Every structure is written in C-alpha cells, then in structure tokens.
Amino acid sequence: MNIVERVFSVAQAIYAQLEQVKCCRHQCQRLVERIQILLEPVRILRAQPRQHISHHEEELMKKLLQALGEAQKLVMKYSQTSWIQKFLRARSTGEEFVWVNESLEDIAQGLSLLLQAEQKQAFLEAFQSKTCRRQDAEDLRDDRAFLDQVIASTEEPNDVVEEIYINRECMESKVDWMQSELNKVIREMERLKKVNVDKREDITEIKRDHLTFHRHLQDTESYDLYEGEYLKYPVAIKTFKRPLTTDPAKVRDIFEKEIQTLKKFESPNILRMYGICIEEKDGSPCFSIVMEYCKHGTLRDVLNKQQHLSWDIRIRMALGAARGLYRLHQTGEKSRLHGCICSSKFLVAGDYCVKLSGFELCETESSIKRKAKKDWKRVSMLAYIAPENLKDINYPYKRPCEIYSFGIVLAEIATSKIPFEGCTPEEIMEKICNHHHWDPLGEDCPEDLRKVIEQCWAFDPSQRPSAEEIVDSLADLEKSRNQGS
Structure with a gap:
C-alpha cells in the first residue's frame, strides 16, 4: 500500500471511531472536519500516476500520516475513557489538540499548492490561524459547558467534584489564554488585511503531452489563445506565431531568469502562471505559455x-x-x-x-x-x-x-x-x-x-x-x- 492510500486508510479509521467518542466531542469533531478538508488535495495526488508525485509531495504525505496517527490516538483515547477519568487525569487536553491542529495547519499550506487558485483560497480559509484559534476556543467552551451540566447532576463524592472544579479552572485559564492569543492574531491579520500572500508553487517547463487543447478562444497577429487542460486542471494556453527566435536554449535561459521574479508573486488576484511549453518539430520550435483559465474572460x-x-x-x-x-x-x-x-x-x-x-x-x-x-x-x-x-x-x-x-x-x-x-x-x-x-x-x-x-x-x-x-x-x-x- 503506497503512502497516499495509507493516509486514506488512517483517515477512514478516525471517521469510524468518532461515533464512539464520549468526551471532548466538539474538539474531536472539529479535528475530523479539518482532516476531511485536507483530503481534498490528497485526492488529486491519488489520481496521478505514482511516478508523477514529487519528493516534496511525498514528504508532505509523510507529515500528514504522522499527524493523522496522533489524531487517531486522541480520538481513540476519548472514545475509550469516561468523561470523569478524562477530566481528572488529563490536564494537558488543550495542548494535545493544539499540537495536532497546528500540524494540520502547516500541512495545509503545502497541500494548497495542488489546488486551483479559487479552490486554494477557500481551502486556506479553513486553516487561517485566527479562524482556527476562534473555533478551538469555542469547542473548548462547549466541552466545558457539558462538564458543568454533568457536575450539576453528579452524585460523586465532594472531593471528586472539587477536583473536577480544579480542572475546570485550569480549562478556563486555557480558554482565556487562547482568546488572548486569538486577539493578537486578529490584530496582526488586520494589519496585513490588504493582501493574502502565500508561497507560489514552482513555475516550470511543461511537456507537450501534459497539455490538452480544447476550444480556440482568440486569434491575434502574434498568438493563438486556447482553452485547455494541464494535468486535468483547466488552463489557458497562449501559443505564439512566427517566433522571433528559433533557439529554444535562449528562450529557456530567459524563462529561468523570469521565474525568479515571478516567484515573488502570489495572490488570488494575480493570474497564476503554470509555465512554458517548448515543442520542437522538424527544427521549428513552437512556444506556448500556460496560465490559469478564467471562464468569464477579460x-x-x-x-x-x-x-x-x-x-x-x-x-x-x-x-x-x-x-x-x-x-x-x-x-x-x-x-x-x-x-x-x-x-x-x-x-x-x-x-x-x-x-x-x-x-x-x-x-x-x-x-x-x-x-x-x-x-x-x-x-x-x-x-x-x-x-x-x-x-x-x-x-x-x-x-x-x-x-x-x-x-x-x-x-x-x-x-x-x-x-x-x-x-x-x-x-x-x-x-x-x-x-x-x-x-x-x-x-x-x-x-x-x-x-x-x-x-x-x-x-x-x-x-x-x-x-x-x-x-x-x-x-x-x-x-x-x-x-x-
């Protein structure tokens, strides 16, 4: 079984175990929801031939598999332990969930590169730091409210109830800390609200057999524009007529220099570039630029x-x-x-x-x-x-x-x-x-x-x-x- 299939196998086991969770249910449910979102770009990798999966993507899968293993331990732990044992023995509950959730956030940044720009924006919104901190604080409050209800109806001895309240105060201080951290993140996000900047994925030279040409969109004096596909992604392909140079090496050299400049750009409002295609036939090269497809046009x-x-x-x-x-x-x-x-x-x-x-x-x-x-x-x-x-x-x-x-x-x-x-x-x-x-x-x-x-x-x-x-x-x-x- 390859690593992508192992990721899906562990995720499926976590889903199945969720129904048995007896405590920390809101936090476990949120964890599972984030895992489900993360699997969307993993499905893209699953559809590709194994030899097309890069070393970087394979490393991401290893990190995801490790994080899923920790998530599985948490869900199993809280499905096998009664609520009172959990609150009396595990004062580090908050830290456990924080660590796993932060690991998933980091992995989400890498996996987002597999998505189209519009998909990526919605995908990353689910893992924005301020959103995650707010959700985690809310989940912790919900679980605390459940504890309050149980305490009100418990018939446990007074010393047990007292110890539960001690843990409750610990949880409250943790919520306050999380809220404080959330406020810091929100202030920083407000300062940077003008633009959403993430790492741009590599722009590369694309093989002709990875491109599929569909509809012809535009015919100008210098180029033809097509709607097409690149590795199943919808793209626009600009193919140039009567090239000024017939030296592919020269074009490649200029292309490599420009990539260094383009790597500085990343925004949902900057057209995404996939790369350049140089097709050599009978000594007459054909040059194309492959870019993001925008269905409404200009x-x-x-x-x-x-x-x-x-x-x-x-x-x-x-x-x-x-x-x-x-x-x-x-x-x-x-x-x-x-x-x-x-x-x-x-x-x-x-x-x-x-x-x-x-x-x-x-x-x-x-x-x-x-x-x-x-x-x-x-x-x-x-x-x-x-x-x-x-x-x-x-x-x-x-x-x-x-x-x-x-x-x-x-x-x-x-x-x-x-x-x-x-x-x-x-x-x-x-x-x-x-x-x-x-x-x-x-x-x-x-x-x-x-x-x-x-x-x-x-x-x-x-x-x-x-x-x-x-x-x-x-x-x-x-x-x-x-x-x-």
Whole structure:
C-alpha cells in the first residue's frame, strides 16, 4: 500500500471511531472536519500516476500520516475513557489538540499548492490561524459547558467534584489564554488585511503531452489563445506565431531568469502562471505559455456582455482588481509597475474574482514573438494615459501614473462604458489635458466608490491615492454594504 492510500486508510479509521467518542466531542469533531478538508488535495495526488508525485509531495504525505496517527490516538483515547477519568487525569487536553491542529495547519499550506487558485483560497480559509484559534476556543467552551451540566447532576463524592472544579479552572485559564492569543492574531491579520500572500508553487517547463487543447478562444497577429487542460486542471494556453527566435536554449535561459521574479508573486488576484511549453518539430520550435483559465474572460468582456451587474458584484470586482494592483506595487524592495493598466488586462474567474494579468513572462514573450503594429492599440490606450504623460512624453512613468490608469478601469466597472468611446485621439487628449474631463459616473454610483475614482483621477499626481489606500477604501465599502444587507 503506497503512502497516499495509507493516509486514506488512517483517515477512514478516525471517521469510524468518532461515533464512539464520549468526551471532548466538539474538539474531536472539529479535528475530523479539518482532516476531511485536507483530503481534498490528497485526492488529486491519488489520481496521478505514482511516478508523477514529487519528493516534496511525498514528504508532505509523510507529515500528514504522522499527524493523522496522533489524531487517531486522541480520538481513540476519548472514545475509550469516561468523561470523569478524562477530566481528572488529563490536564494537558488543550495542548494535545493544539499540537495536532497546528500540524494540520502547516500541512495545509503545502497541500494548497495542488489546488486551483479559487479552490486554494477557500481551502486556506479553513486553516487561517485566527479562524482556527476562534473555533478551538469555542469547542473548548462547549466541552466545558457539558462538564458543568454533568457536575450539576453528579452524585460523586465532594472531593471528586472539587477536583473536577480544579480542572475546570485550569480549562478556563486555557480558554482565556487562547482568546488572548486569538486577539493578537486578529490584530496582526488586520494589519496585513490588504493582501493574502502565500508561497507560489514552482513555475516550470511543461511537456507537450501534459497539455490538452480544447476550444480556440482568440486569434491575434502574434498568438493563438486556447482553452485547455494541464494535468486535468483547466488552463489557458497562449501559443505564439512566427517566433522571433528559433533557439529554444535562449528562450529557456530567459524563462529561468523570469521565474525568479515571478516567484515573488502570489495572490488570488494575480493570474497564476503554470509555465512554458517548448515543442520542437522538424527544427521549428513552437512556444506556448500556460496560465490559469478564467471562464468569464477579460473585465472588458464582462462589462460588455453584462450591462446590468449589481453594485455588490461591481464593488467585489473593483476590490479584487485593486488587490491585484496592490500586490504588484508592494512586491520586493522596489515596487513593480505593470506599464499597461486597462480593463483588458484584468481577467474574471468564477464568482467574479478579478485577476491582474499581462505582465507575467513579459520578457519571455518579447523574446519569442515578433513585434506587431500597434497603431490601433495606441488610440484605445490613450484614455488610460495620465495627463502628465500625455503632455510630456519624457515624464517618468511612476506609480501615480498607474493609479490614474486604474481610476479609468474603476470608472468602467462603475458604468460598464468604454472610456471616451467614439472620440478621436485629438479629442481624448484635449479633454484630458485641457478640460480635465471624464465621462460622468451616473447618479446611482455609491458615493464612496465615486470618491475613490475621483481621487485616482486627480490632475496633480501627488493627490492620487496609493493602491493600499484604494484597497482599504473599497474593503470598507464592501464591508459596510454587507453589514447593511
């Protein structure tokens, strides 16, 4: 029996034993629920050929098996011991469950790499430190309440009852400690609430036979875009036409350097990259980039097709887009700029989760595709260019310039309109540079969203907010709407 099957075997034994638990039932039940969640990514490994399981994944399975062994001991212990023996003999009950639960949390971080971005976000939420601490404290309270009921009806001698109360006081102090630790975690999470950062899994070179091409999505002068599968995951595959170089070694070298940069990125609102595929046939290599598939297409596609989106969805999309930009701006010692922020650079996945794209592997792309004429694109991009850049071609492109562009994207989300639609380049420049004119947002636009957009549009770059401030404002807006509904 391989290690994955052993994991499932021990988990099944724990499930079966749960029905016999006589005490600490809430804590045991929570433990089993977390194990069930952890088995979701393990099922992905189970479906793969054994030779495809990496050394890192096998080590994770060993750690999980060890943690499951400890969990099994706990469940068996409390299914075989009466409640009174447990409370009189085991003053370390809290520590036992804390150790096992923390082990499962650590393992969850590693197993999350097997999941799609949207699955991963929901998966990790079940193992967030502040959530787990709160749940564990609640479970301990529930078990204590059960003890109170039993004490009230017990016919045990007074000295036994007194010893039970001593243990009860020990449990209460433990709950207080857990609550104190929980408050510390919550404060830290509030400080870091702007972005959820986890470790990005390795981006690698992908073999052609691991890719399945399905629907053809887009045909441009420089590439074809397909919906496909990579190891049973839905992906988008960008295959380049007329490559600039026919030297696979050169592309691989550039690719490896870029991977080091991309490893710094991880966010539910940054498009996930799987890797690059180099297929060599008859001396003519075919290059493809494999990335996360977003079923709704670009943000512009969504706004064109769904004109009557609710404000809750629009605000959710605005906040997701802002978080993606914030993650980009705050990566590393020096901020990184996108350079081409517009509504077509944001993709929309399930549940209207917005992801920033268009910057990953840009050097690799430029090394394998021929330059296409982009005069038509310059016209459509003028609406996103900050006034200072329009007035002075030599003005340095900085974060406030990108915030201006993002403000235009936010206005699109609020109105569904194409910015300055029907205007000539000259008219666009005249309106932006001389009249500070933008299309109206509409009377029904929430006031807090309107305020954020107008701040991004400030003619003076120093008056524009940072991406962090935008995230804070939109998060507060979303929270207030949720509380009001």
